[in-house]
Amino acid sequence: MNLDFTPDEDAFREEARTWLAEHLPAGPRPPEGDEMRAFDLAWQRTLYDGGWAGINWPVEFGGRGLTDIQQMIWYEEFARAEPPFTLNNSCTFVGNNHGGPTLIVSGSDEQKAFHLPKILRGDVVWCQGFSEPGAGSDLASLSCRAEIDGDELVVNGQKIWTSYAHVADFQELLVRTDPSAPKHKGISWVICDMRTPGIEIREITTMSHVNDFCEVFYDDVRIPLTNVVGQINDGWRTAMSTLSFERGTAFMADQVELAAVVERLIDEARTRTGPDGRRAAIADDEIARRLATARAEVTALRAMTIAGISRVLRTGVPGPEGSMVRLFHGELHQRVYQLALDIIGADALRLTSIDGHGNWTGPYLQSFAYTIGGGTTDIQRNIVGERVLGLPRV
Amino acid sequence: MNLDFTPDEDAFREEARTWLAEHLPAGPRPPEGDEMRAFDLAWQRTLYDGGWAGINWPVEFGGRGLTDIQQMIWYEEFARAEPPFTLNNSCTFVGNNHGGPTLIVSGSDEQKAFHLPKILRGDVVWCQGFSEPGAGSDLASLSCRAEIDGDELVVNGQKIWTSYAHVADFQELLVRTDPSAPKHKGISWVICDMRTPGIEIREITTMSHVNDFCEVFYDDVRIPLTNVVGQINDGWRTAMSTLSFERGTAFMADQVELAAVVERLIDEARTRTGPDGRRAAIADDEIARRLATARAEVTALRAMTIAGISRVLRTGVPGPEGSMVRLFHGELHQRVYQLALDIIGADALRLTSIDGHGNWTGPYLQSFAYTIGGGTTDIQRNIVGERVLGLPRV
């Protein structure tokens, strides 16, 4: 048990800090469309040029082959630099954290050679086509259909909650290739070129006034069979490898950011008048305890994440912490912003942007996504109950 | 919509208050055994002699035939008199609130004539034999067996959580008389004389150091068929009529008591030093808000109960409030005592009696029963979800 960083890790942190100070874009990030895409890709290219793309990707695929600890150090230094945008909100997120890693694990040599460099260099945006209107929590019941026609798949159906589909080049797409098989068995994972004819995209605006989500409709969309990743009809397993990646380090950035948010909220409570209209908010015993608890919880969440990293480093296999981290983080994130609304009092009437320091109502509305997206907390609790604790299913 | 009491109700309140001031026993109630039984029966006899037994029982069965409003007034006046015992903890509770009412609804003329006067006069103690080790939340799966042999039932099996079995004369007993029928269809409700040979009683001590609960074992216990209440194999329906009675007015006394507890806790917080070791506990913003919320909730709970009474008075049928009252009350009761433990700080080390003013740790331990006994909160939520809101079962 130790918290010591190796000299390499210390050097890495120093290097990251120095580099970030010099290269972080001033922002603000354009809120939508091609400008946003260009901003995110430019930042990815800057990372690539600086040697910061694919920090924990294997060296053979263009990554730096570093550990999750270095990945965490990077996130911490990024947050410390007070960036004008959040990492997990970038339209390069899926490529870096889902699509790319899935190709690394399950892709063919050709798929890797073609796609991975583009992702790292910031040439392309990837999006995810998993959920459907009828397949949310019950993802395996998806019905978007792909029939083999010669050496192509012909896709018909619909996907939903596809972030950045409207600016994406490629999509990791789950389709049903064998409707007669049991529901987990007839699914394939394919790379869909978003410029293929027959694809129609509609933006969905969220309650937090963001329109990065899209619905994607497929009308006889033809995808070469060579774009299947892994075996045909074995896409559920391919997808699960992505999801377990997603449940690991990809969310460290969110946690690091949340810790910074808690500190900003403590500062906010020091300067604002509290519920009694006289003292500072932080002098209110209830607010003070909720802030202290949030600070303790975000600190403990980091400890749980480090325990998870430690386990992966030792055994190569994630421990039970992963799904707990996800569950705890989502609800803590919401509690923090609900507390923020209690602290700002009547200023809660004013809508703010979803990011930016000192903004609370926009992020409050956005916080609802944290217990829904990527599997609702109900599903997370099922996972913890069944897979970690071994409780039976009904 | 009005909160006015009729002149009759006002007079009733005045009458109750005066009578209670003169007749309430000084206490304390003996904590166990025959002395406790004698105390409770003496109080029932005093009530009977004073004309206060069976306030909402029909006149033809010896009651006063008054309304639930008058019943509520009685509970309020009883609580105001600061009695040395709680009504729902009396060993006369089952007779007054379960056994008697069931006989009134479903009993034969002979059963009524024999039992009801004894219950009202305080001659007998009744207990309830419903739950079994394997049939708790799933009460209808009970397996205590009764076979017909001539004009008798022969009972073999076990019951559990039978309050006061060790001092009881009669028991309302649910037995399985047709094991081949669907589980709700083969049950009968019978009156069991607790002095019948073959009955063995073992006391169960609770985590709150009370030993009123018992296990009851039946070894070839012979009960006359004339003791079946309602039709044989129709006991589930007979029992449900008892339970819906139980979910109505029987719990008003608990609520009225809880309101008094909240007021005492507010007083306690005024005189005690709070968490910071300097100011009074009530000057602590968090404690103050939790106290105010408890006060608001217990007040609102009373309003919900009155809405329920109003509905019964108008339509004769309880509304959706009943199961909600039960659910909300159980959890509020626990929250109040958890708050009490936060208020008394290090004095939580000291164990107190489960009742008596200024005692908090004993009642805290006892409060765990309020979300378990008579159907856990999980079951209550199922009932609200399915019967009130019409949500489907799995």
Place this chain on the structure above:
Amino acid sequence: MDLLPTSEQDEIVSTVRAVLADRHQLGEPLGDELWSAAAEQGWFLIGLPESAGGVGYSIIEESLVMRELGTACAPGPFLATVLAAHVAALAGNAELTAAIGAGSHRVALAERLDPERFAVQDLPGASLVLVVDEAGIRVVDAAHVSASAVDSIDELVPVAYTDGAITGEPLAALSGDDAIDVLLDGALLVAAGLAGLAEATVTQSVAYGKDREQFGQPIGAFQAVKHRCADMATRAEIASCQVAYAAITRRDRRDDAAFHVDAARIVATRAAIDNSQINVQNHGGIGFTWEHTAHRFVTRARVWSLRLGSSASHQSSLLARSAAD
């Protein structure tokens, strides 16, 4: 003693519901038609005595109307308009009372944020402003109020901030006990609106729980969803019951009215905020979209919860009171 509405009150509720069903679409801004209908139906003066030019009902009927406006999640300056009529009537300004009753004025709500700043709700389109500050409560011409619009957390409730005090001769003003009286009615009406919001989210979640299927089941069959719905229903019911109780104490000028209004405000705020948040969760992804109406309840509950004092202020005042009798 009877906490349920009379048949006459039930009829008022039915009529309000019918009007709202007819002239209001959840998620749409206030239409002129609804405002005119509200005036025709007497909603603005329903609680004022006939002697003051009112319809002759009481705060009970007024709270029933406000609860239905909450249930429908109807936007529009109903609360401030009704309270402005109270102020006008109590101040003896019969002409103003009648004009408000006729629907001639939409009344914005200005509440003091700090010594030199007011937050004003529903200012666009308002001809009058109800101003609440330490001095009391008054009605001023909207021309006196200059405020800069900001983005509102609730798209349908415009918000603006003044950058100074609100001056100008009031058209009607109350201070002291009269002001306290109107603010007490106001707090009760806020609780009624919040209780309505809480109730509406139960309806929405339960309907979705019956309709939406996952894993071969309507999701309402799963205990996680079912139990959340049961808790939502309980919170909504307890809020509605306490609002009804408090309304009667106000109508009857009972000594414990302020106690019960505080209690109503506390449980109704909790019910509206918790329920509206959980309602989004129950809907999953679709509940997070702008197109779905679930978010309307979230932001409306926040707006209502900040009108005429916060839950914290009512907790503080409730605890300072003697126990209710």
Place this chain on the structure above:
Amino acid sequence: MDLLPTSEQDEIVSTVRAVLADRHQLGEPLGDELWSAAAEQGWFLIGLPESAGGVGYSIIEESLVMRELGTACAPGPFLATVLAAHVAALAGNAELTAAIGAGSHRVALAERLDPERFAVQDLPGASLVLVVDEAGIRVVDAAHVSASAVDSIDELVPVAYTDGAITGEPLAALSGDDAIDVLLDGALLVAAGLAGLAEATVTQSVAYGKDREQFGQPIGAFQAVKHRCADMATRAEIASCQVAYAAITRRDRRDDAAFHVDAARIVATRAAIDNSQINVQNHGGIGFTWEHTAHRFVTRARVWSLRLGSSASHQSSLLARSAAD
């Protein structure tokens, strides 16, 4: 950086578990056999350096032992005895340190309630008392402490109150930074015990959820139970991880150690109290009986949560600190 125990630490934990499994029965009072074994195993001096007569491990191993004592819900004055050894060693009293290490003393814990009153835990059978008050922390002969026994909320942790100050020459005493140091270790050990309690309730609830059937299902198949267990496990895991993190910061004398100990105490207290309460609920009627052991965790969690400060005091100090680096 590695938050998981080393194989040597894993072995220590295994040994502690084996000893406890062998010589401790949940719900039974402390037996002499366990106490002797603890001394033989070096539990009382495990965290002290060899130069001070200790075993030569650190606060990490000490906290692992304390966590296992929590997991086993073992009664007995382990916490105060370990801390008394710290005091003796730091005060330079090698003889006393050795005697405590040998198991010759059971040390009661006396904490000041108000200026003239101490609450004393585990006094019967104790030969020494660890006294904590504003002056610091000291070890006195139990003969100096006269206190009246009261019923304890936890049958297995006797409680008594003094009716005056505790006087008499201490055998070892610390004040100032040294006292703060030992109290910081103490707070960490309390958090470790609480984390152990929290973890044990997860084991108990999950086992019951798999075993107990109702409605033709193991009750753990129902989401209500399953999701409560998932939350319990998450609370326990996060508490354990933060305790481990804080223990390392203490061993390494890092600047942010006090910050992390506060955080550990806050999350561990919540985990132990919430989990122990919910564990009773998960067990239904049987969990409410004295015979079942579920209540042991409820009352033990309350007792531990009140040792060496409350959660509120740690919240207050955590918020007053600078952010951790």
